[in-house]
Amino acid sequence: MVMNRSTLLLVSAALAAVPLAASAGAAEPDTASQAGTVRQDGAVRSGDSAVPHADVVLYQAGRERGAPATVLGRARSDAKGRFTIAYQQPRERKAVLYLLADAGGRQKPVRLAAVLDGTRRAPQRVVLNERTTVATAYAMAQFTDGHDIAGTYPGLQNAAATAQNLADVTTGKVAAVLAAPPNGGETSTLRAFNSLADTLAGCVAGKTCEELFRLARPAGGNRPGNTFRAALDIAHNPGRNVSGLYRLSLREQPYTPALTAAPDAWTLALRYDADGRTLDGPGNIAFDAHGNAWIANNYIYNPDPTQPTCGGDTVIKLTPTGENAPGSPYRGGGLYGAGFGITLDPQGNVWVGNFGFQGTGCPLDPDPLYRSVSQFRPDGTPLSPPTGWRYGDIMQPQGTVSDRRGTIWIANCGNRSVTRVPHGRPDQARNIASPSGGLVKPFSVAVDTRGRASVTGNGSDNVLRLSPQGRPLGYVTGGGISAPMGAASDSLGNVWIANSGLVDIPCGGTGTMPPQDASLDPGEGAPEASVTMIRPDGTTPRLPYERGGLYLPWGIAVDGDDNVWVANFGGQRVAHLCGGRPETCPPGHRTGDPISPAATGYTSDGLTRNTGVQIDPSGNVWLTNNWQTIPLQTNPGGREVVVFVGMAAPVRTPLLGTPRT
Numbered sequence: 001m002v003m004n005r006s007t008l009l010l011v012s013a014a015l016a017a018v019p020l021a022a023s024a025g026a027a028e029p030d031t032a033s034q035a036g037t038v039r040q041d042g043a044v045r046s047g048d049s050a051v052p053h054a055d056v057v058l059y060q061a062g063r064e065r066g067a068p069a070t071v072l073g074r075a076r077s078d079a080k081g082r083f084t085i086a087y088q089q090p091r092e093r094k095a096v097l098y099l100l101a102d103a104g105g106r107q108k109p110v111r112l113a114a115v116l117d118g119t120r121r122a123p124q125r126v127v128l129n130e131r132t133t134v135a136t137a138y139a140m141a142q143f144t145d146g147h148d149i150a151g152t153y154p155g156l157q158n159a160a161a162t163a164q165n166l167a168d169v170t171t172g173k174v175a176a177v178l179a180a181p182p183n184g185g186e187t188s189t190l191r192a193f194n195s196l197a198d199t200l201a202g203c204v205a206g207k208t209c210e211e212l213f214r215l216a217r218p219a220g221g222n223r224p225g226n227t228f229r230a231a232l233d234i235a236h237n238p239g240r241n242v243s244g245l246y247r248l249s250l251r252e253q254p255y256t257p258a259l260t261a262a263p264d265a266w267t268l269a270l271r272y273d274a275d276g277r278t279l280d281g282p283g284n285i286a287f288d289a290h291g292n293a294w295i296a297n298n299y300i301y302n303p304d305p306t307q308p309t310c311g312g313d314t315v316i317k318l319t320p321t322g323e324n325a326p327g328s329p330y331r332g333g334g335l336y337g338a339g340f341g342i343t344l345d346p347q348g349n350v351w352v353g354n355f356g357f358q359g360t361g362c363p364l365d366p367d368p369l370y371r372s373v374s375q376f377r378p379d380g381t382p383l384s385p386p387t388g389w390r391y392g393d394i395m396q397p398q399g400t401v402s403d404r405r406g407t408i409w410i411a412n413c414g415n416r417s418v419t420r421v422p423h424g425r426p427d428q429a430r431n432i433a434s435p436s437g438g439l440v441k442p443f444s445v446a447v448d449t450r451g452r453a454s455v456t457g458n459g460s461d462n463v464l465r466l467s468p469q470g471r472p473l474g475y476v477t478g479g480g481i482s483a484p485m486g487a488a489s490d491s492l493g494n495v496w497i498a499n500s501g502l503v504d505i506p507c508g509g510t511g512t513m514p515p516q517d518a519s520l521d522p523g524e525g526a527p528e529a530s531v532t533m534i535r536p537d538g539t540t541p542r543l544p545y546e547r548g549g550l551y552l553p554w555g556i557a558v559d560g561d562d563n564v565w566v567a568n569f570g571g572q573r574v575a576h577l578c579g580g581r582p583e584t585c586p587p588g589h590r591t592g593d594p595i596s597p598a599a600t601g602y603t604s605d606g607l608t609r610n611t612g613v614q615i616d617p618s619g620n621v622w623l624t625n626n627w628q629t630i631p632l633q634t635n636p637g638g639r640e641v642v643v644f645v646g647m648a649a650p651v652r653t654p655l656l657g658t659p660r661t
Helices: 005-014 130-139 155-163 189-204 209-216 227-236 242-249
Strands: 034-046 055-060 070-076 082-090 097-103 110-115 125-128 269-272 282-287 293-297 314-318 342-344 350-354 372-376 397-402 408-412 417-421 430-433 442-447 453-457 462-466 472-476 484-489 495-499 530-534 553-558 564-568 573-577 609-615 621-627 641-644
Touching: 034 055, 034 097, 034 110, 055 082, 070 082, 097 125, 110 125, 110 130, 110 189, 110 227, 125 130, 130 155, 130 189, 130 227, 189 209, 189 227, 189 242, 209 227, 209 242, 282 342, 282 609, 293 342, 293 350, 350 397, 372 397, 408 453, 417 442, 417 453, 417 462, 453 484, 453 495, 462 484, 484 564, 495 553, 495 564, 530 553, 553 621, 564 621
Parallel strands: 034 125, 282 621, 342 397, 397 442, 442 484, 484 553, 553 609
Antiparallel strands: 034 082, 055 070, 055 097, 097 110, 269 641, 282 293, 293 314, 342 350, 350 372, 397 408, 408 417, 408 442, 417 430, 442 453, 453 462, 462 472, 484 495, 495 530, 553 564, 564 573, 564 609, 609 621, 621 641
């Protein structure tokens, strides 16, 4: 049935006397676990128009994955869309609350949503509209099943907080983080967000529901029955029916500015720059148990790329929503020019490899500054001395990872070796020389389900496997391994390798990268970029995986569904591949098939040249803008991390070996 706004108003008014029933599967309030009575005021709106007589329900999200949400209260909006819900406030300090508003007749095709920040007190007044619905659908994409939102700490709470970076639930307007630099007019995300809201607005107006539900329907899945479900399906399948959804967004446009052309996929990527005076060449990311992002920084911050800058002497800790954590950035412990190496051990201590990065023209000699790793407590206090930990013949460390026993593995780019720090005790560190010196420019380390370490040799087109005790088990070659960079393991015992096909990283010198070259950008003469899967027995498929938008692959990560994400140093894109469990991929996909658009990947003009990629406990995909798109060698560093909201299966952090859901 097609309804305009007038019809929607009449039908909703006729139903105003119908008693509200609890949503199927939702639990009723548990009065034993609740505090005093409070009230939640709000309004249901579409653009500048009220949505009258909507059935509004306030829920507390379930405390674990798959658990039902709890109904806290309900109301019906009046002729001006206003409502008030009185409810018993949950005693749980970090409870996540959300509202759903249903309208549009007996079938109720209109469902608007808003999630409240579980880390803060609920606002006195909220607005539910298409913007808050899109924000809820994307941020909570990995925690929503039907009308129920549920999950565990910290992923659920951090996801709810991230939604506040997209839409302001107190006004229904664009949130301050999305509205201002380094987002705002500097990237297309704000316009894409408004266009997504516009795709829902046509249905709320009673004009385009059938078309919206047809276009949003996932491959092999059920047709969504309401606007919130449609937004969730788009968030889960951002590359599906992109052009059709864009054309639909033009039919009703209460939200501007909007896109003027169809994107390659309906993704939402936020940029975070801490305080705007800290990040310069972020190299890689590691998450702590609370979902805070620890970031290795190549250079000392300098906004002028023409001025020489020396090696970074800080490690940055961002909150899950992108602000500097208290006391961040942290100094000391021998930090200098950190590169790709950063990890957290089981105690939450942070380890950083001091590669010795610095811009051309820096007066400092990085030797012996690049012969150490630094260690910090969770509060940022250095545990390593001012010269860093230098045991185990460390030389230009790159990949630095911890296993579940707290043993730290360090890839020494400068001397063809690996340093093993058993149980995180630096004085017991041992250097493991590669057999016959055959591992040239070790770059990254991944620990598999058996505790074995796989180390990429960027200069030797191979991967060295080591036993949990550090005994060499042999080299893996073939399968397309070519100038390998990042490595990541999955829960099945496979190890995934990012093959740059071109990048020959400098080791044994100053740690600066080669001059900018046009071949680093997509076009003719593109390198043979690919991803290789190494099976638990050390064999590989005959051919590597080459689609999904791969271009100069660098970092690589595996999410909670064992699917693979790849950061690219060229092309402003992230690639998403089907991993070792095809049942978690879209229908018809096999291992290695691209989930992201096959030719372009998921692009964003908020990306520059990316090295690190990691998945947080909320399912957000974080990438480091390591270099500017057109870098100057005096100070080539990028200035932000970029977060694709809600796109991956969440991972328990800190990441110790293989990912856990």
